[in-house]
Amino acid sequence: MNEKCGVVGISLADREAARPLYYSLYALQHRGQESAGIVTHDGFQQHEHVEMGLVGDAFDSDDLDALSGSNGIGHVRYPTAGSVNACCAQPFSVSFKSGSLGLAHNGNLVNTEEVRDELASLGHAFTSSGDTEVIAHDLARNLLEEDLVRAVKSTMDRIHGSYSLTIMHDETVLGVRDPQGNRPLVLGELDDGYVIASESATIDTLDGELIRDVEPGELIVLKPDGSGYDSYQLFDLEKTAHCFFEHVYFARPDSIIDEKLVYEVRRDLGRKLWEESGIETDVVMPVPDSGRSFASGYAEAAAEDGARTEFAEGLMKNRYVGRTFIMPTQDERERAVRLKLNPIKSTIEGRSVTLIDDSIVRGTTSTQLVELLRDAGAEEIHVRIGSPKIIAPCYLGIDMASRDELIAADRTTEDIREAIGADSLSYLSIESITEALDNDYDELCLGCVTGEYPYDVEGEKTDRDVSRPAIGEQPSAD
Ligand code: SF4
Structure with missing residues (x-):
């Protein structure tokens, strides 16, 4: 890569x-x-x-x-x-x-x-x-x-x-x-x-x-x-193959890509996350900064449905530490999570928490954040993810991780929940991604969440229609 x-x-x-x-x-x-x-x-x-x-x-x-x-x-x-x-x-x-x-x-x-x-x-x-x-x-x-x-x-x-x-x-x-x-x-x-x-x-x-x-x-x-x-x-x-991850993670929220403001897409995905797997807890909390737009959409949709869930910042970020996603070694990544985020105890102690993030790659950050919230006194921790499970690496320019490193490559959602120590875990469906981006399934690259890429390993274009999963079904170990 x-x-x-x-x-x-x-x-x-x-x-x-x-x-x-x-x-x-x-x-x-x-x-x-x-x-x-x-x-x-x-x-x-x-x-x-x-x-x-x-x-x-x-x-x-x-x-x-x-x-x-x-x-x-x-x-x-x-x-x-x-x-x-x-x-x-x-x-x-x-x-x-x-x-x-x-x-x-x-x-x-x-x-x-x-x-x-x-x-x-x-x-x-x-x-x-x-x-x-x-x-x-x-x-x-x-x-x-x-x-x-x-x-x-x-x-x-x-x-x-x-x-x-x-x-x-x-x-x-x-x-x-x-x-x-x-x-x-x-x-x-x-x-x-x-x-x-x-x-x-x-x-x-x-x-x-x-x-x-x-x-x-x-x-x-x-x-x-x-x-x-x-x-x-x-x-x-x-047929296009826009990388959906630009909207989910990579691009700045204030950028407009393929005619869509990234911030609005992330909020929309947050709303869809509530519709798909919302759970009423005392607080909804983003993983800063990438989970923030998702969490605000999620909390807004929850409030419209009459849930008592309150949006709150519970994790403070040290802005002088790079994104954990881009640290070159696993060891550096693990240290960086602790350097980067500190919990606000008063927001967390004795409360049930929904923690919202954009994606889970290796699971390192999620595991440490759940531990951090437990240590800060959270009674329940429900993790909601604004994208589908990443089950395969990216061959098109994103340095994500190898298949062996991806926590979802061969695990069920329940296995991952257990591994990260959360009380519940849900990912967003592929259908919600395609809806939020106003694209058909085969107008986006979804290679890392389906295993089907716009090009095969020999560099030839593939017909992604042939073996695509039904909308709403993510191929996985589930
Ligand atoms: S596989 Fe496709 S969707 Fe996933 S990160 Fe790479 S280009 Fe983006």
Whole structure:
């Protein structure tokens, strides 16, 4: 598995792009904390600065001043187990006969080896094991024979998998979304230019206006003088495979993805959770921060049904500790939960509690939180989860866990309840996810909760209709 990242590309009329790119990367920091990078072009040459670490640590004022030019792209990268090193930091840059190329990728290709072998046999030398370098080399080769749009189309014909890309060819910035739209990508307008980014919160940060999502299979080419953009639908619109987890966990709540405000989707999922498995307890409590929108929707629906359940914050978060989901080792993850959350005893002691979280991956956090609440005097603890059971890993760019590490891979809900020590446990159904996202079952990627992916391991597209479970039934060990 490769990275889960954030990408951005900006073209401005008459202003240096480095600082807006830097602010954009701040807005995308939640999508990757391992490394950050910016590539700009000043009309004569390409400039780049790529560093390990958080955005605030990766650049100083001199670095930004040196990134001259009104066009550029940026990237933040997510750490994955065993790959915490500088070789895979992005944007990836390459110079070739007819110009320079910078490339920032969010996603994961499923036929990298095949394309890499083919390019290696043609004399291309690779310096990293990453997908991004493969895409860059393939595009550089196509650009020797084709114009920009045709070259991108030829590369997209060859690569399979999930990708949202921002690309810089000389001073032209491009954005591309894979034909199934697995990863998000949006287009926005600024006072003096245009921006393409993984999430619309980036556009808000720059005081711009969201225009729309980049369509699956669409190429957007920004005009280098910031005066507009051209759109090319390079593939016929086909069945989409949007990653539902963007709405459940990854994206910022204030982002609009595929025309849906993430915050509203999470609240809606919380309401559905109450409808499906609500239980009246003294308090409803979110796991901060990701469970908060779910819990507010759940508590609101409970109140409408006349339940005496009160919404309360019972766990306080230390904001200076990273998300447990992205800690590279199990040992670090276990320590991080205790560092990160502290209970408010007076909210919990002697009371029955519904604890709401967005998902359970390994079960480590849930187990420790239930223990924390018991130690703080909770009388009953009922855990409600705003997504279905994660029963399979992700092959499309999310560093989730291996199958062995997933607590739900081969356990029933009752087994998991016992393992985490809760009095009751319920997950949200797949049907509620598809309803909340206004998508049919086969318009979403649900691979990690069904085991059926839009691509098979050989990198070929699959027909997910064939063996799909009936709506409302999640394939599992139950
Ligand atoms: S397998 Fe899960 S996490 Fe991965 S892309 Fe599909 S829905 Fe998203």
